[in-house]
Amino acid sequence: MTEPFETPRSSAPQGPRAVPFHCPYCGEENLFPRPDDVGGGWECRACLRAFAVTFLGQVRRPETAS
Numbered sequence: 001m002t003e004p005f006e007t008p009r010s011s012a013p014q015g016p017r018a019v020p021f022h023c024p025y026c027g028e029e030n031l032f033p034r035p036d037d038v039g040g041g042w043e044c045r046a047c048l049r050a051f052a053v054t055f056l057g058q059v060r061r062p063e064t065a066s
């Protein structure tokens with residue numbers, strides 16, 4: 001039999017690029033992806049900074065004493 005379901009994925013990013021919603025420097029949402037030929041990442045059209053978001057790995061969920 002073939003596997004009828006694809007590997008379940010929620011809304012996880014499909015590529016190596018994580019999607020920021022706010023500029024980490026000025027907090028604006030005026031973000032645009034940088035062209036790949038300049039190394040990827042994002043540029044903020046408000047403060048004119050370019051940056052990249054790097055996924056460093058999963059972390060352990062903190063124990064909640066409830």
Ligand SMILES: [Zn+2]
Pocket residue numbers: 023024025026027028044045046047048049
């Ligand atoms: Zn900015």
